[in-house]
Amino acid sequence: xxxxxxxxxxxxxxxxxxxxxxxxxxxxxxxxxxxxxxxxxxxxxxxxxxxxxxxxxxxxxxxxxxxxxxxxxxxxxxxxxxxxxxxxxxxxxxxxxxxxxxxxxxxxxxxxxxxxxxxxxxxxxxxxxxxxxxxxxxxxxxxxxxxxxxxxxxxxxxxxxxxxxxxxxxxxxxxxxxxxxxxxxxxxxxxxxxxxxxxxxxxxxxxxxxxxxxxxxxxxxxxxxxxxxxxxxxxxxxxxxxxxxxxxxxxxxxxxxxxxxxxxxxxxxxxxxxxxxxxxxxxxxxxxxxxxxxxxxxxxxxxxxxxxxxxxxxxxxxxxxxxxxxxxxxxxxxxxxxxxxxxxxxxxxxxxxxxxxxxxxxxxxxxxxxxxxxxxxxxxxxxxxxxxxxxxxxxxxxxxxxxxxxxxxxxxxxxxxxxxxxxxxxxxxxxxxxxxxxxxxxxxxxxxxxxxxxxxxxxxxxxxxxxxxxxxxxxxxxxxxxxxxxxxx
Numbered sequence: 001x002x003x004x005x006x007x008x009x010x011x012x013x014x015x016x017x018x019x020x021x022x023x024x025x026x027x028x029x030x031x032x033x034x035x036x037x038x039x040x041x042x043x044x045x046x047x048x049x050x051x052x053x054x055x056x057x058x059x060x061x062x063x064x065x066x067x068x069x070x071x072x073x074x075x076x077x078x079x080x081x082x083x084x085x086x087x088x089x090x091x092x093x094x095x096x097x098x099x100x101x102x103x104x105x106x107x108x109x110x111x112x113x114x115x116x117x118x119x120x121x122x123x124x125x126x127x128x129x130x131x132x133x134x135x136x137x138x139x140x141x142x143x144x145x146x147x148x149x150x151x152x153x154x155x156x157x158x159x160x161x162x163x164x165x166x167x168x169x170x171x172x173x174x175x176x177x178x179x180x181x182x183x184x185x186x187x188x189x190x191x192x193x194x195x196x197x198x199x200x201x202x203x204x205x206x207x208x209x210x211x212x213x214x215x216x217x218x219x220x221x222x223x224x225x226x227x228x229x230x231x232x233x234x235x236x237x238x239x240x241x242x243x244x245x246x247x248x249x250x251x252x253x254x255x256x257x258x259x260x261x262x263x264x265x266x267x268x269x270x271x272x273x274x275x276x277x278x279x280x281x282x283x284x285x286x287x288x289x290x291x292x293x294x295x296x297x298x299x300x301x302x303x304x305x306x307x308x309x310x311x312x313x314x315x316x317x318x319x320x321x322x323x324x325x326x327x328x329x330x331x332x333x334x335x336x337x338x339x340x341x342x343x344x345x346x347x348x349x350x351x352x353x354x355x356x357x358x359x360x361x362x363x364x365x366x367x368x369x370x371x372x373x374x375x376x377x378x379x380x381x382x383x384x385x386x387x388x389x390x391x392x393x394x395x396x397x398x399x400x401x402x403x404x405x406x407x408x409x410x411x412x413x414x415x416x417x418x419x420x421x422x423x424x425x426x427x428x429x430x431x432x433x434x435x436x437x438x439x440x441x442x443x444x445x446x447x448x449x450x451x452x453x454x455x456x457x458x459x460x461x462x463x464x465x466x467x468x469x470x471x472x473x474x475x476x477x478x479x480x481x482x483x484x485x486x487x488x489x
Contacts, residue, residue, distance in 0.1 A: 054107040060100040067482040072450040075169035076481040077447040084330040085464035098123040115144040152181040156200040165304035166370025166382030174366025174386035177319030194248040201239040210314040211326035213352040215403025228327025234264040253291040261313035283312020291441040305369035312361030330476035340469035344451040344476035346421030360396035385426040392435040415455030437488040450478045
């Protein structure tokens with residue numbers, strides 16, 4: 001019995017020892033992993049990147065637009081091409097779907113916050129992309145550090161509302177619009193009490209070079225009526241020199257901006273270096289802007305207004321996202337016997353020259369603004385408008401008329417040549433936000449082209465399927481309507 005008891009106790013001891021050995025081999029319980037940690041230093045939506053002191057915010061939006069009676073997406077008015085001509089080649093409506101992806105990082109350092117920002121867009125547009133295809137674009141990609149901005153960002157010339165003081169359309173003229181960014185090296189100084197100043201060197205090649213015409217070679221019988229002639233721009237030699245002073249207060253904003261713009265032509269004969277070229281010249285643009293917040297009409301109501309003047313720098317007024325070809329051309333009816341139709345057109349150019357002449361710069365100015373009203377937490381409306389004027393010097397007008405007259409010579413003449421023109425726009429948009437970050441909107445606006453040609457001429461606008469016939473020079477107008485759905489995240 002004693003022997004049996006000893007055996008049992010010995011077996012238990014062995015089992016206990018074995019279990020202790022197994023327990024000793026088990027790993028310690030892992031600490032809980034902190035997958036997401038909120039970063040409250042830079043506003044909502046930021047989180048710490050695991051294991052770093054860098055905060056990141058990922059966001060974006062999905063937008064669906066449909067524009068009616070438009071020359072392009074985003075409610076570009078029917079002021080050129082087949083849409084301006086009103087032919088059967090024009091699309092009655094144009095759709096665009098876009099997905100924006102935004103990535104924002106911030107890191108606190110002894111020199112201040114280091115910021116990187118990237119925004120790209122995937123899109124598909126009616127008639128411009130293949131079936132089941134689309135395009136990818138980079139809007140913004142920049143680094144900010146110690147007051148410097150390096151990369152592709154909104155121009156220092158622009159206002160905070162850019163080209164949309166209250167509108168949806170990207171085609172409200174009268175001022176700057178670089179909503180897809182300008183490559184730049186900029187420095188911003190903060191002076192306190194909401195006062196800041198910026199200076200920058202910006203790349204003009206994509207959005208600042210409007211057009212530059214040699215009237216003796218660029219205006220032809222085929223394009224005379226379009227206002228978009230063969231450009232004789234040379235290559236970019238120096239960046240834009242841009243600066244601003246801005247005052248941000250609780251009541252709103254005041255801003256003054258200025259830009260210096262190099263106007264540089266190619267050769268008189270673009271195929272031959274030895275033909276010579278006009279001397280380079282400098283253009284410029286200035287802007288004044290005012291924003292008023294929380295008006296007596298309601299909390300959150302605003303008025304945004306900006307005015308721009310340019311000499312030899314037309315795309316600061318005829319905005320960067322608008323018709324890069326520089327021309328407007330619209331057809332309508334005529335009551336004159338023997339006249340096929342009426343036409344109005346305008347050429348928006350930085351300048352023009354003829355063989356052996358210097359560059360005559362073109363002057364442009366514009367004003368635009370909007371009143372934005374919140375009806376309640378779900379509904380809001382804006383009323384907006386703009387006026388843009390393009391005018392030529394006496395020498396520039398003579399040069400233009402020389403080229404135009406040569407292009408239509410022998411085709412019947414009974415007209416007075418004057419390339420000056422203006423555009424007036426007025427419209428309204430109403431938005432409904434049934435839930436947070438989901439907005440539906442409808443926008444309608446009218447564009448009026450006031451041109452200064454008068455009389456009748458025989459033109460040959462075959463590129464828009466119009467016959468060679470007599471056309472009356474006449475002012476033109478067009479309505480544009482668009483609807484939009486946008487989800488921001």
